[in-house]
Amino acid sequence: MFTSLRGRIIVIIALVGASLGYLFTNQIKLGLDLQGGMHLVLEVDDPEGIMAPEARADAIDRAERILRTRIDEFGVEEPIVQKVGSDRIIVELPGIGLNDESRAKDLIQQSAFLEFKLVLPITELEAALSRIDRQIVGALGVDSIRALGRNEEGPSQDIQNLIFGGQGADSTPTDSTQADSTGVEQGPEVEDSSVNLRPFTSLLSSGDIEGAYLVGTEDIEVAQLFLALPEVQRALPRNTSLHWEADPIGLGQRTYRRLIVTEEDAFVTGEMLETATAQRDPQFNQPQVSFQFNRAGGRRFSNFTTQHIGDYIAIVLDDEIVSAPVVQDRIGASGVINMGNSDMVQAGDLALVLRAGALPARLAIMEERTVGPSLGQDSIDRGRIAGLIGVVFVVVIMALYYHVAGILAVMALAVYGLLVLGALSAFGFTLTLPGMAGLILSVGMAVDANVLIFERIREELTLGRATRTAVDAGFAHALSAIVDANMTTLFTALILFQFGTGPVRGFAVTLAIGIVASFFSALYVTRTFFLLYLSRKKASDPISI
Amino acid sequence: MKLFNQVNFAFIEKRRRAYVFSAALILVGLAAMIFNVFSLGRWQNYGVDFTGGSLIQVEFHQPTTAAELRAALGGAQAPPITRFGEDNEFTIRAPLGNDDVETIRARFENQLAAAFESDVFTIVRTETVGPKIGAELERNALLAILFSFFVTMIYIAMRFELRFGLAAVIATAHDILITLGFLAMFRVEIALPTVAAILTIVGYSLNDTIVVFDRVRENLNAKGGRRQDPLELVNHSINATLPRTVLTSGTTLAVLLALLVVGGAVIRDFTLVLILGVAIGTYSSIFVASPALLEIQKRFGDGSAIRERRKKRGAPATA
Numbered sequence: 001m002f003t004s005l006r007g008r009i010i011v012i013i014a015l016v017g018a019s020l021g022y023l024f025t026n027q028i029k030l031g032l033d034l035q036g037g038m039h040l041v042l043e044v045d046d047p048e049g050i051m052a053p054e055a056r057a058d059a060i061d062r063a064e065r066i067l068r069t070r071i072d073e074f075g076v077e078e079p080i081v082q083k084v085g086s087d088r089i090i091v092e093l094p095g096i097g098l099n100d101e102s103r104a105k106d107l108i109q110q111s112a113f114l115e116f117k118l119v120l121p122i123t124e125l126e127a128a129l130s131r132i133d134r135q136i137v138g139a140l141g142v143d144s145i146r147a148l149g150r151n152e153e154g155p156s157q158d159i160q161n162l163i164f165g166g167q168g169a170d171s172t173p174t175d176s177t178q179a180d181s182t183g184v185e186q187g188p189e190v191e192d193s194s195v196n197l198r199p200f201t202s203l204l205s206s207g208d209i210e211g212a213y214l215v216g217t218e219d220i221e222v223a224q225l226f227l228a229l230p231e232v233q234r235a236l237p238r239n240t241s242l243h244w245e246a247d248p249i250g251l252g253q254r255t256y257r258r259l260i261v262t263e264e265d266a267f268v269t270g271e272m273l274e275t276a277t278a279q280r281d282p283q284f285n286q287p288q289v290s291f292q293f294n295r296a297g298g299r300r301f302s303n304f305t306t307q308h309i310g311d312y313i314a315i316v317l318d319d320e321i322v323s324a325p326v327v328q329d330r331i332g333a334s335g336v337i338n339m340g341n342s343d344m345v346q347a348g349d350l351a352l353v354l355r356a357g358a359l360p361a362r363l364a365i366m367e368e369r370t371v372g373p374s375l376g377q378d379s380i381d382r383g384r385i386a387g388l389i390g391v392v393f394v395v396v397i398m399a400l401y402y403h404v405a406g407i408l409a410v411m412a413l414a415v416y417g418l419l420v421l422g423a424l425s426a427f428g429f430t431l432t433l434p435g436m437a438g439l440i441l442s443v444g445m446a447v448d449a450n451v452l453i454f455e456r457i458r459e460e461l462t463l464g465r466a467t468r469t470a471v472d473a474g475f476a477h478a479l480s481a482i483v484d485a486n487m488t489t490l491f492t493a494l495i496l497f498q499f500g501t502g503p504v505r506g507f508a509v510t511l512a513i514g515i516v517a518s519f520f521s522a523l524y525v526t527r528t529f530f531l532l533y534l535s536r537k538k539a540s541d542p543i544s545i
Numbered sequence: 546m547k548l549f550n551q552v553n554f555a556f557i558e559k560r561r562r563a564y565v566f567s568a569a570l571i572l573v574g575l576a577a578m579i580f581n582v583f584s585l586g587r588w589q590n591y592g593v594d595f596t597g598g599s600l601i602q603v604e605f606h607q608p609t610t611a612a613e614l615r616a617a618l619g620g621a622q623a624p625p626i627t628r629f630g631e632d633n634e635f636t637i638r639a640p641l642g643n644d645d646v647e648t649i650r651a652r653f654e655n656q657l658a659a660a661f662e663s664d665v666f667t668i669v670r671t672e673t674v675g676p677k678i679g680a681e682l683e684r685n686a687l688l689a690i691l692f693s694f695f696v697t698m699i700y701i702a703m704r705f706e707l708r709f710g711l712a713a714v715i716a717t718a719h720d721i722l723i724t725l726g727f728l729a730m731f732r733v734e735i736a737l738p739t740v741a742a743i744l745t746i747v748g749y750s751l752n753d754t755i756v757v758f759d760r761v762r763e764n765l766n767a768k769g770g771r772r773q774d775p776l777e778l779v780n781h782s783i784n785a786t787l788p789r790t791v792l793t794s795g796t797t798l799a800v801l802l803a804l805l806v807v808g809g810a811v812i813r814d815f816t817l818v819l820i821l822g823v824a825i826g827t828y829s830s831i832f833v834a835s836p837a838l839l840e841i842q843k844r845f846g847d848g849s850a851i852r853e854r855r856k857k858r859g860a861p862a863t864a
Contacts, residue, residue, distance in 0.1 A: 386803045386808045458550075484759060495689050
């Protein structure tokens with residue numbers, strides 16, 4: 001039935017109908033370069049390459065799942081979260097413009113690792129402080145510490161220059177005299193000794209609540225630097241850790257951040273969360289996130305708080321303390337995180353990432369592309385015009401050169417165009433900007449098969465064959481060239497797909513679809529139109545080619 | 546209307562001139578690449594896709610010149626600024642340095658925000674690529690080209706004969722080399738789509754070559770084909786396919802020109818590379834691929850000895 005004229009027409013009409021149907025019901029998916037949006041490539045952040053490949057692959061698997069949950073809730077239409085290879089995730093967020101960019105990035109990158117830890121009195125650390133100071137001096141050397149100006153004069157970022165070669169040069173210099181004098185006066189254990197340097201201790205002031213030291217905002221960078229030293233981490237007493245409080249506090253003229261001593265081990269973590277929601281604190285109308293533990297988490301939480309009434313507990317999110325409330329009473333299966341100065345959007349995002357779960361590792365952004373929607377629309381409009389002009393060129397050239405046969409080829413090209421677009425929509429392929437160029441290019445190339453056939457028919461006619469024989473022979477002889485030429489181009493398209501990413505893949509897909517469709521359109525559709533044209537003629541009538 | 550109907554141009558006889566022409570183009574291209582290595586530090590003007598770094602496309606809502614923008618971004622220390630398409634659109638490129646993706650990005654946007662009122666400009670596109678991705682891209686592009694050579698050579702060797710495959714790959718490599726030479730000479734920025742364009746040239750060039758080779762194969766297998774003077778046979782095949790070559794290249798170029806003129810700045814370099822490739826690919830299928838086929842045959846025979854041996858063993862001849 002596929003070879004009789006009627007069968008052929010039915011097949012073509014069916015395919016065209018199906019293509020039109022798909023086109024009207026499924027819009028063709030547009031790539032981010034055409035509709036605007038954000039494209040991110042993420043990897044597990046492991047610059048030293050210390051993670052085992054299996055661990056990394058496992059982390060990526062879990063991260064993919066968590067990111068998918070987070071992004072699905074974020075409310076973007078048709079987002080893509082896709083693992084590529086064994087260690088990379090691609091995230092595509094259509095419609096995320098340059099304004100929502102940083103919010104989207106926070107949502108993706110935030111580890112959202114929630115821990116509940118017991119706050120320890122600072123006396124737990126006191127004994128270790130001198131050891132910590134000695135370790136810092138040992139690690140960095142006396143000269144660096146002196147140059148740093150903690151005990152003498154000098155701007156605090158000098159230490160950065162010494163250690164990291166001047167990357168901190170753009171931060172504003174601190175008022176060193178003030179920082180120094182207050183640091184010295186308020187330090188808990190200040191000894192004015194040039195031999196016995198106390199680089200870390202001199203930064204600390206005794207805190208306003210239990211377990212907390214205060215560090216002046218201008219000293220935080222240096223303190224963080226010290227704390228990051230492996231020697232310092234080793235010098236901490238067993239099962240003790242230090243966490244910064246997220247928000248600074250103002251006391252008098254100065255602002256501080258609390259550095260709080262906690263147990264190292266968390267008694268409950270975010271893994272035991274059942275749900276989290278953003279809401280407004282009924283009393284002060286401030287945004288907050290309330291959370292609910294699952295049964296195991298709730299039990300553990302209430303047991304722990306029963307034993308620790310009157311103590312402080314720290315709610316630690318990604319290593320920073322979001323709040324450190326005192327336990328007034330046994331706390332059941334729920335709690336709240338106060339968001340202070342944040343807005344409801346931020347509270348909502350935090351609730352979202354807490355619900356979705358913590359990322360197993362920090363994800364580093366390897367590549368980031370954002371296209372504004374106006375630019376994409378501009379590209380589409382231009383592509384349409386270019387395509388239209390291209391089609392007009394082809395129609396004019398074919399009609400001038402091959403007359404009626406040329407018109408038949410143009411009709412076949414119209415079918416070809418519909419099939420390509422229909423296939424893009426039916427298989428859900430994405431049309432990118434290079435893909436659109438590929439489509440326009442393939443119009444030019446789709447003509448090729450028709451030209452090959454028509455040239456052959458002309459040759460056969462010149463040899464004096466009868467019309468119908470010449471047409472048949474023309475199609476038959478052109479076949480091998482069309483097959484081989486299309487096959488090699490198809491190979492390159494497939495290779496391009498294999499090795500390419502993003503827009504290049506889109507191009508490869510449209511190119512491949514274009515090749516298959518042009519093959520079909522030349523050999524089947526043009527042939528059918530020819531048969532239709534010949535059916536009204538006697539075998540010996542001349543044809544217009 | 547008929548173009549080049551039943552003509553018989555002596556293409557093959559002029560092959561030496563074509564060799565000189567091709568060699569000259571390739572040499573100039575190589576010279577440009579070497580010059581670039583010394584003056585740019587890279588053989589091609591790689592965009593951020595390859596080098597890593599950041600690119601921001603800004604659209605100004607008021608007349609702005611590149612000089613003003615440069616002055617605002619630090620005068621002599623300003624990052625490279627290029628006018629992009631429309632009058633008031635610019636791209637600014639920031640090198641990677643030792644910073645990570647987010648740092649470069651932030652520094653960049655701060656600079657811009659410090660220099661201009663926020664309602665004067667819109668950032669319409671940003672791209673930031675880490676160094677790892679760039680290096681991978683270069684490797685993948687090279688692998689893709691080599692791999693496509695390999696696959697098509699095997700396919701053509703199977704469908705035709707080995708020497709056809711070799712000749713087609715030589716012609717395609719020639720096209721790629723000349724295209725890369727042009728890109729180096731005019732310092733066209735090499736971005737991700739450029740790689741796609743180059744791979745498309747591989748496809749197009751092969752496509753064009755195969756149509757000529759198909760005719761050679763047909764004439765060879767026709768009665769008495771193998772006894773005919775190969776030079777004449779190939780020349781005749783080129784002439785027989787000439788109308789198709791001209792018409793197909795013509796329509797493809799016409800469509801590409803439309804894309805070049807109205808397609809907009811984002812796609813311009815991409816289209817330019819394709820136009821270049823189509824032109825060179827058409828030239829090479831006539832003046833490089835077919836002569837290469839003859840040269841290979843002259844040096845290594847036409848494979849008839851192998852065919853004879855196979856025939857004796859009773860295996861079917863591949864042709």
